[in-house]
Amino acid sequence: MIKATTLAVALVMVAFAGPALAGPTLDKVKKNGVVTCGVTTGLAGFSIPDRQGKYTGIDVDTCRAVAAAVLGDPDKTKYVPATTQQRFTMLQSGEIDILTRNTTWTLTREGDLGFLFAPPNYYDGQGFMVAKKAGVKSAKELDGATVCVQSGTTTESNLTDYFRANKMTFKPLVIERLDEVENAFYSGRCDSFTADRSGLAASRAGKAPNPDDYVILPEIASKEPLAAVVRQGDDEWFEVVRWTMFAMIDAEEKGVTSQNVDEMKKSDDPEIQRMLGVKPGMGKSLHLGEDWAYTIIKRVGNYGEIFDRNVGKDSALKLDRGLNALWTQGGLMYGMPIR
Template sequence: MRLILITWLFCALIATLGGTQASAGAVLDSVRERGYVKCGAGERHLGFVLRNSAGEWEGFDVDFCRAIAAAVLGDAMRARFFPVSNEQRLPMVQQGKVDVLYRTTTWTLGRDSLPGLDFAGVNFYDGQGFMVPRSLGAEKVADLKGRVVCVADHTTGSKNVVEYSKTHDLDFVVRLFASQDVLKNNVFLGKCDAYAEDISGLASIRAYNAPVPGDYVILPKAISKEPLGPVVRNDDDQWFDIVKWTLFATVEAEERGITSQNIDSFLAGEDVANRRFLGETAELGEALGLDPKWAYRIIKQVGNYGEIFERNIGPNTKVGLQRGLNDLWTRGGLMYAPPFR
């Protein structure tokens, strides 16, 4: 009996050590060895992810992937993007085919509890809405009673629409589409009375895909909470921390008034917290397994959260989104970074 107990304890110890070893930087080591970060991305979500006419990736989610590359590899351009469908995106993370998924993916309990997945924060607070032709005359969601509502399949949005219709006795005729391109074509060919999608997505699609953007209206009510953020495998605590704190670094910089343009002026200052954040001391980098200047490179090469937002989806872009919930907590928004100490 004693021999059996000793054997069991030995096996448990080996399993524990093995688990600890597997979570001790395997992804970081792989990224450094291959020389680039593998980012799962949207197929074509303008303002968030797009390959421009020069073949370069750009967009809100693209910049957050580039921030990881800047932190880990020293160069924001050392990120490669792998477009994945709604159906493929989470399995791609689970199977380790991408290092991180930045693809306007809603953080839900059901997804977060799936085997092999962790959400590493929220980079955009969204909500599901409806876009309709102006000619329909609808002013509120209730005006869509009995109407044809088109929505992408394999999304939280499809479930939201069905549940909302049932709860509010709206009798939507829900049409599901596996392909975003086919969905958009149906909308603009007049085969849908309403298009249900995250409001950020609707603004993007109206700006870039509608034949005449002014012919379409986004109804004012959001019917759900859609916190969007990065997803990683849950077997590497160090990589989870790196992705999470890279996002927080962009928010922290905006809170401190540090931008890609003025960052060097903060290096010579006497503010101890600023100097620690920008790597003038080593402790923050050491905690993540990175060099001291990791956060400095993120802001210098990619920008702070506000810069990333304004450049890609802000009021002066075609998407034209206001900060709203995505403003800093000091200005009434939800963006908040834990202390960097």
């Protein structure tokens, strides 16, 4: 019921929202000195509060990077936890400036909901996890299985599509909170647990009674490009969020890290000079300070650093770069040229 109330409040906010809000998010953020981001209620590696209540994760760092670019300080952020149902209404009503909540980029979410997606900060895919003792080697063997899934996600529809395409039947057990989905699966109520593969890895590492008892099956049931989301009709703000992502990817490609960014200012590479504001102009084009990308890299890091720290080799999840490697290394991460 709490959720329904929050939703009702959000709906009322839509109802009372003053007319004509196009364009002002960047001005609002600069005036208030804070970027408000919608995040998960807790997903390791993406957005989760630590013991001190400080949020960490790849989505959180995306939000921090935007704050660094706009306000010169990544700590000028505020996080609003949102359930899968609340998230879109919260963005529509203007309660949050950006949604950084491992949200899949789909056509209807842009077309019908009135959003625009920034470049993905994580290319994911839906997978299935099973208990090892079930002896299942492939998702194609799951005919007739009971599958645990969180409600309000693209996962729920993909699950149906996948079983339909493979002419198999299944029984979904759809639960609202991720904690309860996990409880149900680890207690044996379901034969399989389906979610984004990064989420399965996070759950197995953090919630499974014994992580070695569970396997993630090799099949990838869907494409899940996870990206930051903003409202349509506010192009300046959209550009800021989009180019924040590109700057982090370009920085990794050019070997600019949070450690060496000051030395790199002396680089002869014209693209690095433009990126770091040594040759001015780029910041002005985005209505930002010339040190926008410098601050992102110095205070938050390049894409590789963010990946490794939150979900990659330096984290508990230990996920491979896979599709999230740079395009120069066979991945999909491709930053548009800063010029």
